[in-house]
Amino acid sequence: MPHRLTLQTLIDRLSRGEVTSREATQACLDRIHQVDPSLHAFLHIDTEGALRAADAADAALRSGVTHHHRPLLGVPLALKDLIAVHGQPLTCGSRILQGFVAPYDATVTTRLRDAGAVLLGRLNLDEFAMGSSTENSAFGPTRNPWDTHRTPGGSSGGCAAAVAADECLAALGSDTGGSVRQPAAFCGVVGLKPTYGRVSRYGLVAYASSLDQIGPVTKTVADAALLLEVISGHDPRDSTSVPQPVPPYRSALTAGVRGLRIGLPAEYFVDGLDPQVRSAIDQAIDTLRQLGVEPVNVSLPHTGAALAAYYIIAPAEASANLARFDGVRYGLRVPGPDVVSMYSATRGAGFGPEVKRRIILGTYALSRGYHDAYYLRAQKVRTLIRRDFLEAFQTVDAILTPTTPTPAFQLGEKSGDPLQMYLQDIYTISCNLAGICGISVPCGLTPVTRLPIGLQLLGTPFGEETLLRLAHAYEQAAPWHLQKPPL
Numbered sequence: 001m002p003h004r005l006t007l008q009t010l011i012d013r014l015s016r017g018e019v020t021s022r023e024a025t026q027a028c029l030d031r032i033h034q035v036d037p038s039l040h041a042f043l044h045i046d047t048e049g050a051l052r053a054a055d056a057a058d059a060a061l062r063s064g065v066t067h068h069h070r071p072l073l074g075v076p077l078a079l080k081d082l083i084a085v086h087g088q089p090l091t092c093g094s095r096i097l098q099g100f101v102a103p104y105d106a107t108v109t110t111r112l113r114d115a116g117a118v119l120l121g122r123l124n125l126d127e128f129a130m131g132s133s134t135e136n137s138a139f140g141p142t143r144n145p146w147d148t149h150r151t152p153g154g155s156s157g158g159c160a161a162a163v164a165a166d167e168c169l170a171a172l173g174s175d176t177g178g179s180v181r182q183p184a185a186f187c188g189v190v191g192l193k194p195t196y197g198r199v200s201r202y203g204l205v206a207y208a209s210s211l212d213q214i215g216p217v218t219k220t221v222a223d224a225a226l227l228l229e230v231i232s233g234h235d236p237r238d239s240t241s242v243p244q245p246v247p248p249y250r251s252a253l254t255a256g257v258r259g260l261r262i263g264l265p266a267e268y269f270v271d272g273l274d275p276q277v278r279s280a281i282d283q284a285i286d287t288l289r290q291l292g293v294e295p296v297n298v299s300l301p302h303t304g305a306a307l308a309a310y311y312i313i314a315p316a317e318a319s320a321n322l323a324r325f326d327g328v329r330y331g332l333r334v335p336g337p338d339v340v341s342m343y344s345a346t347r348g349a350g351f352g353p354e355v356k357r358r359i360i361l362g363t364y365a366l367s368r369g370y371h372d373a374y375y376l377r378a379q380k381v382r383t384l385i386r387r388d389f390l391e392a393f394q395t396v397d398a399i400l401t402p403t404t405p406t407p408a409f410q411l412g413e414k415s416g417d418p419l420q421m422y423l424q425d426i427y428t429i430s431c432n433l434a435g436i437c438g439i440s441v442p443c444g445l446t447p448v449t450r451l452p453i454g455l456q457l458l459g460t461p462f463g464e465e466t467l468l469r470l471a472h473a474y475e476q477a478a479p480w481h482l483q484k485p486p487l
């Protein structure tokens with residue numbers, strides 16, 4: 001059952017010739033056919049393309065190409081339907097792009113292909129990555145494999161559900177305010193948001209360009225390190241990608257954690273934190289303490305303003321980025337008597353309610369007369385939030401928090417109340433505003449409902465090595481990642 005393996009174990013077996021890429025790919029496709037009707041993690045499955053790539057990988061392996069040269073040779077992965085794959089549908093979970101086919105590869109896609117990966121298909125998401133439950137997908141929600149009445153989180157809900165349910169070995173999602181980490185927490189898998197500028201955004205459909213970052217969703221921390229190694233690095237096509245060398249993240253894993261200091265921010269352990277989550281986090285702190293990590297109390301005083309700042313900045317950027325979907329260049333066109341009515345008929349029919357809400361909010365915040373009161377102020381708050389973190393990192397190596405205030409909620413529970421939905425992001429958005437890196441690792445199951453709980457570690461800018469080292473040490477000491485959903 002090669003679909004059940006981790007990336008690293010599958011790679012070892014492929015190298016030794018114990019399994020072929022075709023067998024692994026077919027196992028994933030079978031698994032998708034078995035479970036996806038009840039999960040709806042996939043929006044599109046590329047059976048033929050995947051099997052062709054698998055056969056090519058098997059031929060390369062037989063001819064002596066090794067995983068040293070092509071680290072993902074023969075490994076079946078899947079991508080959030082917001083990351084371009086040449087010739088594949090690119091819907092962003094939106095009606096406005098229904099039927100649109102990507103004319104080129106995203107840089108991360110090229111890197112995965114160069115590394116030999118097999119791409120299985122397109123994963124479901126909240127429309128244009130706006131949401132925390134995948135319920136904003138125009139094509140219907142994804143369900144949580146641990147309890148199909150619950151959400152897998154969002155916006156990369158398809159990624160987390162598919163990895164948790166062994167439909168693919170790993171996935172790439174995008175994280176603007178928590179969209180990789182929150183669904184990873186809800187589905188009991190690992191989700192990493194790299195430092196802003198670590199991974200190229202070329203070919204990632206922009207939501208909020210100053211916050212967006214592509215990140216891996218995996219079964220283990222070691223797998224996240226491997227994928228990060230493959231997708232990171234400077235890209236001349238994205239001027240915000242940083243020309244900083246990519247460290248061998250996998251070698252950092254076993255460096256040991258004794259003597260490292262982790263900050264516990266007072267502002268994150270407050271009312272509204274579910275007691276079951278709190279107790280799992282307390283246990284995780286104990287586990288780390290036993291590994292020789294020293295917990296230290298820290299303060300991030302501007303935390304309370306983060307949500308408000310985010311929900312100005314992200315919609316402001318989104319309102320500009322989504323202006324391109326006008327019925328002229330991409331996807332849907334609803335005809336009208338003149339061009340302006342064509343624009344509004346297209347956008348009216350093509351965008352869902354949450355996307356419209358964000359465009360209106362963002363346009364308002366950027367409009368003359370309100371720009372300084374909203375957008376400019378939010379940017380100032382953003383600077384203060386970044387400073388809070390940089391100050392805390394003077395005394396600690398990483399910061400530890402819950403990933404989410406509660407475990408996975410019921411489908412429909414929050415979809416009528418945008419503010420309740422936005423509150424889901426309370427622990428994850430500051431990381432994006434500050435541009436630092438963060439990871440969520442499984443740290444427990446709720447006692448009665450048996451729902452996964454996520455532990456979040458936040459690291460310094462380009463401090464992914466320390467983050468991965470801590471997360472790996474924790475995972476080895478508390479192997480919650482071995483728990484599987486009862487599908």
Ligand code: GLN
Pocket residue numbers: 129130131132154155174175176177178179180207314425
């Ligand atoms: N839930 C947040 C939002 O709706 C974060 C989404 C994301 O990271 N893409 O904006």
